Amino acid sequence: MQxxxxxxxxxxxxxxxxxxxGFLTRRNLITMLMSIELILxxxxxxxxxxxxxxxxxxxxxxFFTLFIITIAAAEAAVAIAIIINxxxxxxxxxVEDVNTMKY
Amino acid sequence: xxxxxxxxxxxxxxxxxxxLIALVGKKYFPSLCGALGTLSLLVxxxxxxxxxxxxxxxxxxxxxxxQQIVPLKITWLQFTQNVSIDIGILLDPISVMMLVxxxxxxxxxHLYSLGYMKGEExxxxxxxxxxxxxxxxLGLVLSSNIFQIYIFWELxxxxxxxxxxxxxxxxxxxxxxxxxxxxTRFADLGFLIGILILSFYAGTLDFQTLIAKLTTPTxxxxxxxxxxxxxxxxxxxxxxLVFIGGAGKSxxxxxxxxxxxxxxxxxxxxxxxxxATMVVAGVFLVARLFPVFSMCAxxxxxxxxxxxxSSFIAAIIACTQTDIKRVLAYSTMSQIGYMMFSLxxxxxxxxxxxxxxxxxFHLFTHAMFKALLxxxxxxxxxxxxxNEMKDMGGLRKMMPxxxxxxxxxxxxxxxxxxxxxxxxxEEILQAAFHANKAIFVIAIITAAITAxxxxxxxxxxxxxxxxxxxxxxxxxxxxxxxGTMLIPLIILxxxxxxxxxxxxxKLVTSDGKELHTAFHLTFSIAPxxxxxxxxxxxxxxxxxxxxxxQRISDGxxxxxxxxxxxxxxxELYLFVTKKILFPLVGRPAAWVDRNIVDxxxxxxxxxxxxxxxxxxxxxxxxxxxxAAYFFVGVIGFVLIFxxxxx
Numbered sequence: 035m036q037x038x039x040x041x042x043x044x045x046x047x048x049x050x051x052x053x054x055x056g057f058l059t060r061r062n063l064i065t066m067l068m069s070i071e072l073i074l075x076x077x078x079x080x081x082x083x084x085x086x087x088x089x090x091x092x093x094x095x096x097f098f099t100l101f102i103i104t105i106a107a108a109e110a111a112v113a114i115a116i117i118i119n120x121x122x123x124x125x126x127x128x129v130e131d132v133n134t135m136k137y
Numbered sequence: 138x139x140x141x142x143x144x145x146x147x148x149x150x151x152x153x154x155x156x157l158i159a160l161v162g163k164k165y166f167p168s169l170c171g172a173l174g175t176l177s178l179l180v181x182x183x184x185x186x187x188x189x190x191x192x193x194x195x196x197x198x199x200x201x202x203x204q205q206i207v208p209l210k211i212t213w214l215q216f217t218q219n220v221s222i223d224i225g226i227l228l229d230p231i232s233v234m235m236l237v238x239x240x241x242x243x244x245x246x247h248l249y250s251l252g253y254m255k256g257e258e259x260x261x262x263x264x265x266x267x268x269x270x271x272x273x274x275l276g277l278v279l280s281s282n283i284f285q286i287y288i289f290w291e292l293x294x295x296x297x298x299x300x301x302x303x304x305x306x307x308x309x310x311x312x313x314x315x316x317x318x319x320x321t322r323f324a325d326l327g328f329l330i331g332i333l334i335l336s337f338y339a340g341t342l343d344f345q346t347l348i349a350k351l352t353t354p355t356x357x358x359x360x361x362x363x364x365x366x367x368x369x370x371x372x373x374x375x376x377x378l379v380f381i382g383g384a385g386k387s388x389x390x391x392x393x394x395x396x397x398x399x400x401x402x403x404x405x406x407x408x409x410x411x412x413a414t415m416v417v418a419g420v421f422l423v424a425r426l427f428p429v430f431s432m433c434a435x436x437x438x439x440x441x442x443x444x445x446x447s448s449f450i451a452a453i454i455a456c457t458q459t460d461i462k463r464v465l466a467y468s469t470m471s472q473i474g475y476m477m478f479s480l481x482x483x484x485x486x487x488x489x490x491x492x493x494x495x496x497x498f499h500l501f502t503h504a505m506f507k508a509l510l511x512x513x514x515x516x517x518x519x520x521x522x523x524n525e526m527k528d529m530g531g532l533r534k535m536m537p538x539x540x541x542x543x544x545x546x547x548x549x550x551x552x553x554x555x556x557x558x559x560x561x562x563e564e565i566l567q568a569a570f571h572a573n574k575a576i577f578v579i580a581i582i583t584a585a586i587t588a589x590x591x592x593x594x595x596x597x598x599x600x601x602x603x604x605x606x607x608x609x610x611x612x613x614x615x616x617x618x619x620g621t622m623l624i625p626l627i628i629l630x631x632x633x634x635x636x637x638x639x640x641x642x643k644l645v646t647s648d649g650k651e652l653h654t655a656f657h658l659t660f661s662i663a664p665x666x667x668x669x670x671x672x673x674x675x676x677x678x679x680x681x682x683x684x685x686x687q688r689i690s691d692g693x694x695x696x697x698x699x700x701x702x703x704x705x706x707x708e709l710y711l712f713v714t715k716k717i718l719f720p721l722v723g724r725p726a727a728w729v730d731r732n733i734v735d736x737x738x739x740x741x742x743x744x745x746x747x748x749x750x751x752x753x754x755x756x757x758x759x760x761x762x763x764a765a766y767f768f769v770g771v772i773g774f775v776l777i778f779x780x781x782x783x
Binding site: 058 | 753754757758759761764768
C-alpha cells in the first residue's frame with residue numbers, strides 16, 4: 035500500500051485532537067504543556083506533508099516547521115518559568131487550584 | 138526704513154516677558170520681574186516710536202496719501218482659495234497711532250506699578266499678566282485679518298479677566314471679573330456672527346480685500362446690499378453685529394455694566410485696560426472697518442446714537458458716584474461715547490471725514506489724560522487707603538505733584554484750552570455741528586456736565602475739608618508716593634498739556650489724505666464757556682464743605698436716586714436673567730439635560746451593568762474552561778469559513 039497524503043493527515047488530525055483532549059482534561063500543568071506540544075507537532079506534520087505532496091519543488095513548508103520547532107522550544111521555556119513561579123506561590127501545579135483571577 | 142523683524146518684535150517683547158516671568162521669574166527672581174517687564178516695554182516703546190516716525194515721515198506717504206502697508210503675512214489656516222486666517226501685520230495711520238498709545242501707556246503703567254504694587258504677594262504674577270495684556274492689545278491693533286483681530290480680542294478679554302480678578306480673595310473682585318468676562322463674551326457672540334456675515338459675502342477674511350470688495354460696486358457688494366433679513370440688508374446686519382462686539386468691549390450703553398465693577402482690579406490696571414487701551418478697542422474696530430461702515434448709513438446711525446446716549450447717560454451717573462474710581466469709569470464711558478458718535482457721524486473721505494479724524498484724535502488725547510487721572514487716583518488711594526470721596530479732602534498740601542498733574546488732567550478732560558482735550562473735543566463738536574444738530578446739543582451738554590463732575594472729583598479730593606488721617610493703621614505722613622509712581626504722572630501730565638498740538642488732521646484721516654481743518658475762535662466760545670460754568674458750579678459746591686449739594690440732591694430726589702443707582706440698569710439685567718431667562722430657558726434646559734440627556738446615558742450604563750452582571754460567571758478563573766470556549770469558537774469559525782464563506 036502506498037502511503038499518501040491522506041495517511042499523513044489522519045495521523046496529524048489524530049495527534050491534534052489527542053492534544054486538545056489532553057489540554058482540556060488534564061489537571062497537571064506539565065501534562066497540559068505536553069499536550070500543547072502535541073498540537074504543535076500535528077501542525078508540523080501537516081506542513082511537511084503538504085509541502086511534500088503538493089509543492090514538491092519548494093521548501094517553504096519545511097522552513098515553517100523549523101521555525102515552529104524553535105518557537106516551541108522558547109514557548110516551553112517560558113511556560114516552565116511560569117509554572118515554577120506558580121508553584122512558588124501556590125505550592126501546587128494543579129490548574130484547578132489556581133483560580134484566583136476571576137470576577 | 139521699516140524693518141519687519143523689528144515691527145514683529147514690538148508685540149513679541151511683552152509676550153516674551155510674560156512667558157519668562159510666568160515660567161521662571163516667579164520662582165527664581167521674583168523681585169526683578171517688575172524691572173524685566175518694564176525694560177521689555179521700554180524697548181517696545183522705543184521701537185514703536187521709531188516705527189511711527191518712519192511711517193508718518195519717511196515711508197508711509199505715497200503722493201499725498203498714507204498707504205496701508207502689510208510688512209508681514211503668514212497664512213495660518215487655509216480654508217479655500219481666498220478664505221484663510223492669516224497672522225499678519227497691517228500698518229496704517231490708526232494702527233501706528235495705537236501702537237504708540239498702547240506701548241506708551243503700558244510703559245507708564247509698568248513703571249508706576251513698580252511703586253504701587255511693591256510688597257504685593259503676587260507682584261511677579263501681576264507683571265506677567267500685564268505682559269500678556271500688552272501683547273494681546275498690540276496684536277489686536279496690528280491685525281491684518283478680521284479673524285486675527287477676533288483671536289486677539291478674546292485674548293484681551295482673558296487678560297482683563299485675570300487682572301480684574303487679581304485680588305482673587307475678595308469676593309467682589311471675583312464677581313466683577315466674571316461679570317466683565319461674561320458681558321463682553323456675550324457681545325463677542327455678535328461680533329463673531331458679524332464677522333461670519335461679512336466674510337461670507339465678501340469671500341475673504343483679509344481686511345484689505347474685504348474692505349476693497351465691500352466698498353466698490355463689485356458683485357460681492359451688490360449681493361450683500363441686496364440680501365435682506367427682516368427688512369434690513371445683510372450689510373447692515375453684519376456691521377451692526379460687529380459693532381455690538383465693539384460696544385461690549387467699549388462699555389457702550391446698554392452693555393456698559395461691567396466697566397464700573399471692573400474697577401475692583403488694581404488701579405494701574407484700570408488705567409491701562411479700562412481707560413486707555415482695551416476699552417477703545419471697540420472704537421478702533423469701527424475705525425478699522427470704517428470704509429465699509431460708511432457705505433451703510435443705518436449702521437453708522439446706530440453707532441452714532443449708541444455713542445451719544447452712552448456719553449450722556451454716563452455723564453449723569455458720574456455726577457452722583459462717590460467712589461472716585463467709579464466716577465472715572467463713568468467718565469471713560471462718556472468719553473468713549475464721544476469717540477463713537479463722532480465716528481458715527483463721519484463719512485469716508487474728504488471734508489466728511491472730520492468726525493473720523495476727531496474721534497481718533499480724541500482717542501489719543503483721552504488715553505493720555507485718562508491714564509493720568511487713573512494713576513493720580515491710584516496715588517491718592519495709595520495715600521488714603523480708601524476709594525471713597527468722603528475719606529478724602531484737603532490733600533493738595535500732602536501730595537503736591539499728584540495735585541498738579543490731576544488738575545492738568547481735569548482741565549484737559551473738561552476741554553479748557555490749551556490742554557489736550559480741548560483740541561480733540563473741539564474737532565468732535567465741529568463735526569457734530571456740521572453733521573447733526575441734535576447730537577451737537579447732546580455733546581455740548583455732556584461736555585458741560587463732564588467739566589462739572591471732574592471738578593467735583595478734583596475739589597472733593599484736594600480741597601473741601603482739611604485732611605485728617607483716620608483709622609489706626611494709617612500713619613499720616615508716609616510721604617506722597619515713591620518716585621516710580623510720580624515720574625509717570627509727570628510724563629503723562631506733560632503729554633496732556635501738549636498732545637493737543639499734534640497736527641492730527643495731517644496724519645490720521647479717513648482716506649489717508651491731509652484734511653484741512655479750519656479753527657474757528659468764535660465756535661470755541663460756547664463749549665469753553667459751558668465747561669467753565671461747570672467748573673465754577675463745582676467750585677462753589679465742593680471747594681469748601683457745604684450743604685448745597687446735599688440740598689440739591691434732596692430737591693431732585695427721584696432723579697438723584699436713579700442716577701445714584703445707575704438708572705437701575707444692573708437691576709434690569711438681574712431681573713431679565715433671574716426672573717425671565719432662568720425660569721423660562723435655564724430651568725427647562727436644565728430639566729432636559731438632567732432627565733433626557735443624562736437619563737439616556739444612565740440607561741445605557743444600567744443596561745450594560747446588568748448584562749455584565751448576568752454573564753460575569755463566565756469569567757470563572759478556570760483556565761481549562763477558557764480553553765474550551767476558545768476551542769468551540771475556533772470550531773465555529775472553521776465551520777463558517779468552510780460552509781458559508783464561498
